[in-house]
Amino acid sequence: MVPKKPAPLDFGHPPETVQFWKRLVREALSFSPSTPLYVFSSEPIAERISELDAALVKAGFPLKTKNPKFKTSFQHWLSCKTQPVAPLLRWWREQGRGIEVVSEFELRAALVEGFAPENILINGPAKHRWLPRFEVRDLSVNFDSPAELAALLPLAKKLNWRLGIRILTREEVDAENPQFSTQFGFAPAEAVAALTQLLAEPARMETVHFHLRSNVSSVAIFERAIAEVTAVCQAAKFHPLHLDIGGGVPVRHVLTRGSKVFDGEFGLGSFAEMLRQSVKLFPALREIWLENGRFVSSGGGALAIKILDVKERGGVRQLICDSGRTLNALHSLWEQHALIPLEERVGEEVLTVVHGPTCMAFDQIARMSLPRSLRAGDHLLWLDAGSYHIPWETRFSHGHAAVWWHDKKGMRLAREAQSFENFWGQWSGVK
Numbered sequence: 001m002v003p004k005k006p007a008p009l010d011f012g013h014p015p016e017t018v019q020f021w022k023r024l025v026r027e028a029l030s031f032s033p034s035t036p037l038y039v040f041s042s043e044p045i046a047e048r049i050s051e052l053d054a055a056l057v058k059a060g061f062p063l064k065t066k067n068p069k070f071k072t073s074f075q076h077w078l079s080c081k082t083q084p085v086a087p088l089l090r091w092w093r094e095q096g097r098g099i100e101v102v103s104e105f106e107l108r109a110a111l112v113e114g115f116a117p118e119n120i121l122i123n124g125p126a127k128h129r130w131l132p133r134f135e136v137r138d139l140s141v142n143f144d145s146p147a148e149l150a151a152l153l154p155l156a157k158k159l160n161w162r163l164g165i166r167i168l169t170r171e172e173v174d175a176e177n178p179q180f181s182t183q184f185g186f187a188p189a190e191a192v193a194a195l196t197q198l199l200a201e202p203a204r205m206e207t208v209h210f211h212l213r214s215n216v217s218s219v220a221i222f223e224r225a226i227a228e229v230t231a232v233c234q235a236a237k238f239h240p241l242h243l244d245i246g247g248g249v250p251v252r253h254v255l256t257r258g259s260k261v262f263d264g265e266f267g268l269g270s271f272a273e274m275l276r277q278s279v280k281l282f283p284a285l286r287e288i289w290l291e292n293g294r295f296v297s298s299g300g301g302a303l304a305i306k307i308l309d310v311k312e313r314g315g316v317r318q319l320i321c322d323s324g325r326t327l328n329a330l331h332s333l334w335e336q337h338a339l340i341p342l343e344e345r346v347g348e349e350v351l352t353v354v355h356g357p358t359c360m361a362f363d364q365i366a367r368m369s370l371p372r373s374l375r376a377g378d379h380l381l382w383l384d385a386g387s388y389h390i391p392w393e394t395r396f397s398h399g400h401a402a403v404w405w406h407d408k409k410g411m412r413l414a415r416e417a418q419s420f421e422n423f424w425g426q427w428s429g430v431k
C-alpha cells in the first residue's frame with residue numbers, strides 16, 4: 001500500500017540519529033565493503049533505558065531498593081529473544097542487570113555469557129520439556145501452565161528457584177481471531193488454584209507475571225491487565241514481592257503499513273505514573289519487573305544493503321538489492337521503517353520499490369518515494385533493525401549477513417557473513 005502523502009525518509013528521527021548510523025555504517029564498510037550487514041550499538045539502548053528510568057524516577061520510584069523510605073523499586077530484564085546478540089548480552093551483564101530467557105538455547109547462552117543464576121529469569125511455555133536438564137540453583141522461573149507446575153515443582157523446591165506464575169488476562173487475544181485468547185499462562189481460575197497450592201508448599205512463591213503483546217497501544221491496557229492480576233492475587237490471598245509486567249512498550253519511529261505510528265497514544269510519563277499507583281494494590285511489593293524488547297532494542301540497530309540493479313516499469317522504479325524483506329527484514333511485511341540513502345542523492349523523487357535478491361515477489365522491503373538519482377552501487381540504511389531481525393533472518397538462497405557491534409570501546413565484527421562452507425556444511429551428517 002502506498003501512503004498518500006509519503007512519510008519523510010527519516011520517519012521523525014532527529015538528524016543526529018541519521019548521522020550516527022551513517023557514520024557507523026561507513027566505518028563498518030571501511031573495514032570490509034561486503035554487504036548486507038547489520039550494525040548494532042549499545043548507545044541507543046542505553047538512551048532508551050535512561051529514558052524509562054527517568055520517567056519511573058519522576059513518578060516516584062527509586063533507582064535502588066537501598067533507600068528504606070521507598071519500599072518498591074523496579075528492574076529491567078533484557079529480553080534475550082528480541083536480540084540474541086552475544087556482545088549485547090556481555091554489555092548488559094557488565095552493568096549487573098538480569099536477562100529473561102524462554103528456551104534451552106537462550107538459558108545456555110545466558111550461562112555461557114556469565115550471568116549469575118539469580119540474574120536469570122525463565123519464561124515461556126512448555127519449559128518442563130527442557131528445564132529439568134539444568135541443575136542450576138537460584139533461578140527465577142515463571143510457570144506457564146498447571147502441567148508445567150506439576151512437573152517442575154519438585155526441582156524448584158530442591159534448587160531454591162524463585163517462583164512466579166504467568167496469568168492470562170482478557171487483554172491477550174489471538175490477533176487474527178480476537179474471539180479466542182492466546183495460548184499463554186494460567187487462566188484466572190487456574191491461577192487462583194495454582195497460587196493456593198504453591199502458598200501451601202515450602203517454595204519461594206514470589207512473582208505474578210503477564211506479558212500482553214508487542215506494541216501495546218495505550219497505558220490503559222496495562223492498567224486493565226494489572227487490575228485483573230490484582231483480583232487473582234486477592235482471591236488467592238497472595239501478596240507478591242514482584243509484579244512482572246513483561247514487555248510491550250511500543251516501538252518509536254516505525255509506522256504500520258497503513259502509516260500509523262505505533263506509539264501515538266502511549267506516554268512514558270503516564271505509564272510510569274500508572275505503575276506507581278499500581279504499587280498500592282500489592283502491599284508486599286518490592287519490585288516491578290519490566291522485560292521490554294522492542295522499545296529498548298529496536299533503535300539499537302541498522303541494516304545496510306546495496307543496490308545491485310535498477311529497473312523501471314509501469315512508472316515505478318525498482319531497486320534490486322543484496323538484501324531485503326526475505327533475508328533480513330521480515331518486519332517490512334507489517335511495518336515501515338526509515339530507509340536512508342547512505343550516499344548523498346538529491347533531486348526529483350519517484351515512486352520506488354526496494355527489493356531483495358530472492359526469487360519472490362514478496363521480497364520488497366519498502367515502496368516509497370526515493371531520489372531518482374539512486375543508482376547501482378549505492379547503499380540504503382534500514383533503521384530500527386535492533387529487535388527481532390536477527391531471530392527472523394532467513395538463509396533463502398543466500399547466507400546470513402555480517403554483524404558489527406559498536407559500543408564505547410569502538411566497532412568490532414561480531415559475526416562474519418556466512419560462508420558457503422558453513423551454509424552447506426550443515427548437511428555433513430548425511431553420508
Ligand SMILES: Cc1ncc(COP(=O)(O)O)c(C=O)c1O
Nearest residue numbers: 079211214247248291292293294
Ligand atoms: C514473556 C515476554 N516478555 C517480553 C517480551 C518482549 O516483548 P516486546 O518486544 O514487545 O517488548 C516478549 C515478547 O514476545 C515476551 O514473550
